[in-house]
Amino acid sequence: MxxxxxxxxxxxxxxxxxxxxxxxxxxxxxxxxxxxxxxxxxxxxxxxxxxxxxxxxxxxxxxxxxxxxxxxxxxxxxxxxxxxxxxxxxxxxxxxxxxxxxxxxxxxxxxxxxxxxxxxxxxxxxxxxxxxxxxxxxxxxxxxxxxxxxxPSLPYLVDETRLGEFGEEPEFTMPDGRRVVRRTRICARDLLTQVQDVEMVYYVSHPDGKQERLTHDFSMRxxxxxxxxxxxxxxxxxxxxxxxxxxxxxxxxxxxxxxxxxxxxx
Ligand SMILES: C[S@@+](CC[C@H](N)C(=O)[O-])C[C@H]1O[C@@H](n2cnc3c(N)ncnc32)[C@H](O)[C@@H]1O
Incomplete structure (x- = not known):
């Protein structure tokens, strides 16, 4: 968390x-x-x-x-x-x-x-x-x-597929030419405290061919x-x-x- x-x-x-x-x-x-x-x-x-x-x-x-x-x-x-x-x-x-x-x-x-x-x-x-x-x-x-x-959507809260990466978002391009695709994952969800641990995953393709996977983890109630x-x-x-x-x-x-x-x- x-x-x-x-x-x-x-x-x-x-x-x-x-x-x-x-x-x-x-x-x-x-x-x-x-x-x-x-x-x-x-x-x-x-x-x-x-x-x-x-x-x-x-x-x-x-x-x-x-x-x-x-x-x-x-x-x-x-x-x-x-x-x-x-x-x-x-x-x-x-x-x-x-x-x-x-x-x-x-x-x-x-x-x-x-x-x-x-x-x-x-x-x-x-x-x-x-x-x-x-x-x-x-x-x-x-x-x-x-x-x-x-x-809160009750179906989303119990959707097991959200525990893996989901979200088909269009790729975006940064001014320096990096191309980025973002996906989302619910790492953990606590239905009693109403807290979800969320991970935003950024797949970054650099102009020189280098690939990176960056993550942003946070909790939301x-x-x-x-x-x-x-x-x-x-x-x-x-x-x-x-x-x-x-x-x-x-x-x-x-x-x-x-x-x-x-x-x-x-
Ligand atoms: C999803 S962004 C929303 C930013 C902007 N209001 C918008 O609509 O694009 C959430 C923002 O809340 C800020 N934030 C999170 N916890 C905070 C806190 N305890 N006090 C002040 N800001 C906080 C984050 O740094 C982030 O900038």
Whole structure:
């Protein structure tokens, strides 16, 4: 099991590859987060901002946004990308290296988002509550939290084929000519603690013919809808909406879909 949440520091190539991975490039969530940010009419905090996949398009629309992430290699990619943006976009962004379980930025935000399952790197209830307490301290009185989880699919959770490598993703090519194919493997799953140990496997073909197999190991906890609702209420939030997709279709409109909460302070 990865000892650092997310396991990113032990595999810096994940940060390098991240923005080229086809399913990440094609995620349909950016418009949703940009719209939520514009509707908030105030400053936004993105928890687990990574390489800025959501943060940078948000800043481009005129929103002032702070990004927080634990992993320096992800933040480094984000800073490099930002350096290529217009000066006004750069001026609207602040980045902090912090652990979501314990941070104090000395500021409150109109909207706090945790996109793309970053919260699921909290693998114990104590960590989940600690992260939610830190988030709540930073939320303005009428501010909103958007918590974006995957909706656990019962068939996937018991699918034995996922214990071997799976996932047919298109190959991607890095600027230096390396060609990369990514596969996924569930190394272990604990149905009682709801934690899966995941391995991302990168098969890298170098232009000189050298072949490499790189792995990124991390643990993720899955939460069911009502558990997450109880958790949020226990942490001092009230649920305002539960969506199954980034088009704001209600929870249950598709299966498994996503599990996206909009919550305010109770
Ligand atoms: C799947 S990426 C999502 C990045 C970005 N939000 C996006 O949508 O592309 C998960 C991010 O969560 C970060 N992360 C994991 N554990 C964290 C923690 N305890 N505190 C802050 N960030 C964390 C990782 O470093 C990584 O950048």
């Amino acid at each position: 990865a000892t650092t949440p997310g396991g990113y520091p032990s595999s810096p190539y994940t940060a390098e590859f991240y923005d080229y991975i086809v399913p990440y490039r094609e995620r349909q969530d950016v418009g949703f987060f940009v719209d939520m940010a514009r509707e908030a009419q105030g400053e936004v905090l993105e928890v687990g901002c990574g390489t800025g996949r959501v943060l940078i398009p948000t800043a481009r629309t005129g929103v002032t946004i702070t990004g927080l992430d634990l992993d320096e290699s992800m933040l480094k990619v984000c800073r490099t990308r930002l350096a290529g943006e217009a000066p006004d976009v750069q001026a609207r962004v602040t980045l902090h290296r912090r652990d979501m379980r314990d941070f104090d930025l000395g500021q409150r935000f109109a909207l706090i988002t945790v996109p793309f399952r970053s919260f699921q790197h909290m693998i114990t209830v104590e960590d989940e509550l600690a992260a939610l307490a830190s988030i709540r301290r930073h939320l303005a009185g009428d501010g909103k939290l958007v918590l974006d989880l995957f909706n 899955f939460l069911f809808r009502f558990e997450a609702e109880h958790l949020l209420v226990r942490a001092g939030f009230k649920i305002e909406a539960v969506y199954s997709d980034y088009d704001r279709s209600p929870y249950g409109a598709k299966y498994p879909g996503e599990l996206i909460f909009v919550a305010g302070k109770a």
